[in-house]
Amino acid sequence: MEKSNTDALLENNRLYAGGQATHRPGHPGMQPIQPSRRVAVVACMDARLDVEDLLGLQTGEAHIIRNAGGVINEDAIRCLIISHHLLNTHEIILVHHTRCGMLAFTDDLLRAGLEGDAAAEKLIGQATGRAFVSAGKASASPAAFQAFRGPPEPLDAPRSDASTERIAADVRRGLSIILNHPWLPTAGPDAITVRGFIYDVDTGRLEEVSYPGPMGGFG
């Protein structure tokens, strides 16, 4: 069976984690708009991820979608619909990662802090180690910050089984959202495929997340 692009990129990642970068950082000259590997990656915005480097992608090969947490929210779906239906990608790769900031706060905490709740302001300052300055007012948007479910842990805490499962649950939610959205085909000639991974920022390695599986509770 012909190897998928995802499998090919996973091999690049093993080289990357082993110290052998395969990404070529120069400007490639003129290229067509359609990603040549027909791949779209959704990853976290975290500065320690260079998606093209860790997957050994060359410029022009894949759409790179990145947001806080690499979550599959309304905007990620917007991007994937445009990527597939207009620009012909069909393999989707989700990349969350260890030590993610989305493990270290709750939506209500950040929202209350921005609104001016003194206890929240103080806690955010302690958790982030910076002088948090509240806006002292409310906003309807963003409707959710999409912090990962479960009890917050210290910012940038080393990897643990508990945090890995919280991250994996969010990857699985992302997979389920993509596979059940009315505008992303999962059967027939136009079908997309999607797989999810956790990137270890310390080692550079990608690990696949099993699916289906637990998508997180409500603690």
Add this chain to the structure above:
Amino acid sequence: MEKSNTDALLENNRLYAGGQATHRPGHPGMQPIQPSRRVAVVACMDARLDVEDLLGLQTGEAHIIRNAGGVINEDAIRCLIISHHLLNTHEIILVHHTRCGMLAFTDDLLRAGLEGDAAAEKLIGQATGRAFVSAGKASASPAAFQAFRGPPEPLDAPRSDASTERIAADVRRGLSIILNHPWLPTAGPDAITVRGFIYDVDTGRLEEVSYPGPMGGFG
């Protein structure tokens, strides 16, 4: 006056466009979560942009936020609030680009096509050069595809004054949205700064967009 990070990265871009890549693609080992240059970049997902390469960023220096068009929508604001208030960035760089796919369709066209409108399906197929397959049903989400305002042009059309102004108008909208959001401070010690650019995918060069200025009509 001390040079801003944005100015330093613009110099890297000149080298990049001149054929001299300064980004180092290897895994950098362990790094702290806070971006070391305190920079957050919002750019388009287009495969022809490698943001770290074109800005000469090293892994660990900046948050990289990417979506279809590099538009400043609810999710980009979500990411920038987390980037600033929790992870200490304060310089924001917006990067749109020439030949962008967001110039080549309208929200209503894509939506009608996905819903099953035959004329829309046919037009999307012709515009994209691929076999567009409609979902034949409606969806409330995404609420908007955020195609750039103005009459659509052929997909991947070469740069023109008209398309450059449509792109610049969207960059200015993004700047205005960031500078007027209740939760992003623009004065005082915690203030953020933001500048917008158009990246020429053919030459590799960044050009700054003047602000304030026209943010687009309603044609």
Add this chain to the structure above:
Amino acid sequence: MEKSNTDALLENNRLYAGGQATHRPGHPGMQPIQPSRRVAVVACMDARLDVEDLLGLQTGEAHIIRNAGGVINEDAIRCLIISHHLLNTHEIILVHHTRCGMLAFTDDLLRAGLEGDAAAEKLIGQATGRAFVSAGKASASPAAFQAFRGPPEPLDAPRSDASTERIAADVRRGLSIILNHPWLPTAGPDAITVRGFIYDVDTGRLEEVSYPGPMGGFG
């Protein structure tokens, strides 16, 4: 076959349009939280619609969800999920109406006017007959104003075949969105049902919209 609540309320509407109001406007005293008719109505916010009056509903019988246009967007879905899964409703009624304001503008026109585009400001002032004052700045939210598709007509224009079809298309989009949302069951013991109507503000009469059918083009 036992008459559905929707059919019973349609009969009330015939009386209402005939000048015989059946809604009792007094405070009913204490009632349980679950709507006694297990009905949820989604209607436009237009001042000429009193939903309880035109359907002959008594206080405590139905959830009343109202927004600009009575559109089925992310928030209407939020409300319907809470209404069904937590508060036990299962019959959904959509009510659009003639002379609707959502026929008289486009998203881009209102957005450009609020951002400070002079031509848009002028046109909005003429179309609404009031002194439109621009905010002179952009906002990411709301992501869409959800004006009905098709060429705008004068505000409050008398009913026409063209406007009735534009309204019916939006009703059908709403029906399709509800019937295809992953979190609203349409089969099995927990299934919801949904029917859509156009209310004639001049005569007080409801007319059912056929479904499936055209959901609007992209002109």
Add this chain to the structure above:
Amino acid sequence: MEKSNTDALLENNRLYAGGQATHRPGHPGMQPIQPSRRVAVVACMDARLDVEDLLGLQTGEAHIIRNAGGVINEDAIRCLIISHHLLNTHEIILVHHTRCGMLAFTDDLLRAGLEGDAAAEKLIGQATGRAFVSAGKASASPAAFQAFRGPPEPLDAPRSDASTERIAADVRRGLSIILNHPWLPTAGPDAITVRGFIYDVDTGRLEEVSYPGPMGGFG
């Protein structure tokens, strides 16, 4: 000083709570699209609220916007912008209420239940007294259910100081969101005004919520 419409409607409410309904439920014949009192009300969808009755509004006088909780989210802002800028309203009234369903669950609980988390399914069934049926899949939309902040209480529990403060905090958030949105003017000739109230479903009485004041913590 000329009495505001809001004050006049509060007097109608005293009559309503005293058993004297002033709303006339018949079809009023043809009316202009602009609300004659230039008022827009945002209230909860709860079946025990008939907004026109409890405020003694006549058909044609006010825009009625209703959603789960009467919260000021992106859609409520969409409606208020259209109501003010296109249809000339300028007095906004927020109406939350006692025994509200939004006091009785958390976003994560409902989301986890819909996704198929067994513990969440069981708890929702117990809390609502109905056979909750999970969708067994995730959805990106709605991004938030906007349950009120704070520890959930039993569904439809009698009014308490704790629940009243949770409701008041959400009213104040709504006021702050409206007063700080870039597209809703609060100064100059085009300014809007807004006041918030809690409606007691048992007595029919409205009580004003003081503003500014606490907007809720993050417990």
